[in-house]
Amino acid sequence: MSVQNSRYEHQHFPDKPLITILGPTAAGKTRFAAHLAYELDGEIISADSRQVYKDMDIGTGKDLSDYIVKGKHIPYHLIDIREAGEKYSLFHFQRDFHEAYFDILSRKKTPILCGGTGLYIESVLKGYRLLAVPANPELRKQLANKSQEELTKILSSYKKLHNTTDIDTRKRTIRAIEIADFQEKQDIDRVEYLPVESVIVGLSVDRELRRKKISERLKKRLDEGMIEEVEKLLKRGLSADDLTYYGLEYKYITLYLMGDLSYDEMCSKLETAIHRFAKRQMTWFRGMERRGFTIHWLDATLPMEDKIDHTLQLLRHL
Numbered sequence: 001m002s003v004q005n006s007r008y009e010h011q012h013f014p015d016k017p018l019i020t021i022l023g024p025t026a027a028g029k030t031r032f033a034a035h036l037a038y039e040l041d042g043e044i045i046s047a048d049s050r051q052v053y054k055d056m057d058i059g060t061g062k063d064l065s066d067y068i069v070k071g072k073h074i075p076y077h078l079i080d081i082r083e084a085g086e087k088y089s090l091f092h093f094q095r096d097f098h099e100a101y102f103d104i105l106s107r108k109k110t111p112i113l114c115g116g117t118g119l120y121i122e123s124v125l126k127g128y129r130l131l132a133v134p135a136n137p138e139l140r141k142q143l144a145n146k147s148q149e150e151l152t153k154i155l156s157s158y159k160k161l162h163n164t165t166d167i168d169t170r171k172r173t174i175r176a177i178e179i180a181d182f183q184e185k186q187d188i189d190r191v192e193y194l195p196v197e198s199v200i201v202g203l204s205v206d207r208e209l210r211r212k213k214i215s216e217r218l219k220k221r222l223d224e225g226m227i228e229e230v231e232k233l234l235k236r237g238l239s240a241d242d243l244t245y246y247g248l249e250y251k252y253i254t255l256y257l258m259g260d261l262s263y264d265e266m267c268s269k270l271e272t273a274i275h276r277f278a279k280r281q282m283t284w285f286r287g288m289e290r291r292g293f294t295i296h297w298l299d300a301t302l303p304m305e306d307k308i309d310h311t312l313q314l315l316r317h318l
Helices: 029-040 090-106 118-126 137-143 148-158 170-184 207-224 226-235 240-245 248-257 263-290 304-317
Strands: 018-022 042-046 110-115 198-204 295-299
Touching: 018 029, 018 118, 029 042, 029 110, 029 304, 042 090, 090 110, 090 118, 110 118, 118 263, 137 170, 148 170, 170 240, 198 304, 207 226, 207 263, 226 240, 226 248, 240 248, 248 263, 263 295, 295 304
Parallel strands: 018 110, 018 198, 042 110, 198 295
Antiparallel strands: none
16 A cells, blocks of 8 residues: 555544554654544544643654644644643543544544553543542641652552552642542442443554664754753743653753753653653553453554554454
């Protein structure tokens, strides 16, 4: 198949209305999803917990140029829908996903869910029931003088700590305790959203190649002005805590700008953190398989036309 001269002519597969593209960071998910959307007359719903924020472009890897395929702008959803500094939860994602999903279906387009935030993806495919958790000033007051070690212990009394990002910062840990405490006191057995059937395609990258791609991409993003992006956010009034809350690039570059890390320390620690993040992503996706999801893995290094061809053949035969 030639991607330049498609022989698929925007085929539709109505019995499989959602296609999900997942994989670790730096696997090339967005570009692949955009090319697939071009073939299927589709639209992309982002499953990235940080790309929802405006003016956080380089650090979140939006790569908006990837949404232009052969001169056509591929429509995307759930990108740039919140102001930097706001909080965006799994509850908000579920709600926004379903709104975008049914809007795309209503226009007889093909919805493609694409991203690396496994919890977001699984929440809509499985149909998690979530509640909007309000702030609890009294609980926050009780936790205010606790050490990070004490907060982690309190959180672990509510649940097993699968998600280490919950204990990245005091602010995150306190919010995680607040959510856990709220949910413990609610009846959350009733399902609010039905599971969404989806064909899931995963892009796999050899561990060493993945590390190489991550390192190269980090250098490229620093050269493109990622530090300046964080500086602008700080100058605009976002606090260091706000930016640290977003983790990875925003956490370590903020620490560098605040004078807590040297440039070399920042680069080294950030690179290590991204490698660990990619490993956690793959652990989550493997866990999804154990939990009953079928993920059709493709080698991310295959030529684009081969990845598209394999996926379209998969859709035909399911």
